């Protein structure tokens with residue numbers, strides 16, 4: 235029998251399966267579609283800076299531990315699968331146009347300083363050196379403040395998911411696609427199986443990692459959660475050459491350049507239920523932002539647009555832990571805008587719980603029963 239049946243093969247489920255396999259546990263990942271094709275595929279792969287030495291709150295620990303693990307996992311995944319997941323410590327620029335935005339960035343920089351995370355305010359000369367592609371829009375006087383955080387990184391998330399899935403398969407993890415979990419079989423305080431469209435599947439433990447759809451499954455277990463889908467739309471440009479180096483952040487929107495000249499521009503935050511369509515007005519706003527900021531994008535063609543459903547939570551924190559009245563059922567979901575970033579540390583924490591070891595952090599802020 236498998237040690238763990240993992241419901242949902244996004245970045246959270248696949249990272250958990252990978253971590254469990256490294257610790258010698260056998261898992262079976264089931265996904266109602268193809269693995270790694272929902273929010274985890276749709277995201278931009280921005281990994282903000284963090285510092286483990288200064289992490290006090292469990293949330294800071296999750297961010298910082300993931301920050302520490304990503305370069306290690308990326309190297310090991312490359313060795314195991316030959317797939318380069320595109321992890322690059324490219325640095326991030328933060329732009330403010332209004333006084334309010336400048337104040338928000340000053341607050342962010344001071345928080346970074348408290349956590350001993352490098353972040354500097356740039357003047358015109360420094361911007362020329364660090365991100366010359368932004369100099370023309372700086373020259374229009376559009377920005378009140380510009381900051382640079384050299385420790386920000388990016389990941390080509392579709393490739394990372396391919397690498398995770400390949401590494402899992404290589405380590406004997408069973409991955410079953412087109413298998414939808416519809417319910418659970420319970421015996422007193424334990425789950426014994428899940429009911430699916432292809433029959434009943436048994437395991438010793440169960441982990442629900444179903445992203446934005448987790449709320450439906452938890453309801454089957456009489457657990458109410460605040461997990462809800464928050465749609466994000468994205469525009470992909472294609473350029474002949476990489477037009478800039480750094481991740482460019484402006485409020486909740488951003489531009490990310492990949493090594494092959496593709497540029498991702500995102501994103502919106504919309505409550506649209508489980509509707510994954512795109513809308514012309516959001517796409518056109520994103521397109522305009524990109525063409526205004528980076529002159530090289532004015533002539534670039536749009537290759538593709540899409541949207542994805544982030545697993546949002548009412549307080550912005552993920553749900554990670556054991557499901558209260560069940561001895562062998564766990565959840566890891568609701569990572570909202572940070573699921574790609576937080577996946578390795580989430581996997582590490584959940585693997586501890588599954589092995590009956592004390593977790594490295596206090597999981598109270600992430601408890602699944604918090605409504």
Ligand SMILES: Cc1cc2nc3c(=O)[nH]c(=O)nc-3n(C[C@H](O)[C@H](O)[C@H](O)COP(=O)(O)OP(=O)(O)OC[C@H]3O[C@@H](n4cnc5c(N)ncnc54)[C@H](O)[C@@H]3O)c2cc1C
Pocket residue numbers: 241242243244245246247264265266267268269270271272273274275276277278279280281413414415416443444445446447448451465466467468500501541542543544545566567568569570571572573574575576
């Ligand atoms: C536009 C956009 C940009 C983003 N940018 C970033 C970013 O830059 N950095 C970052 O860290 N995060 C980013 N995110 C957020 C990140 O993508 C998510 O937090 C993360 O992917 C969530 O991973 P997940 O595995 O929980 O969910 P998902 O990737 O959605 O995976 C859940 C899986 O569960 C499966 N499933 C659902 N129900 C069932 C069922 N009943 N039975 C079987 N399988 C089921 C689904 O098919 C799916 O494959 C972004 C998201 C979006 C949409």
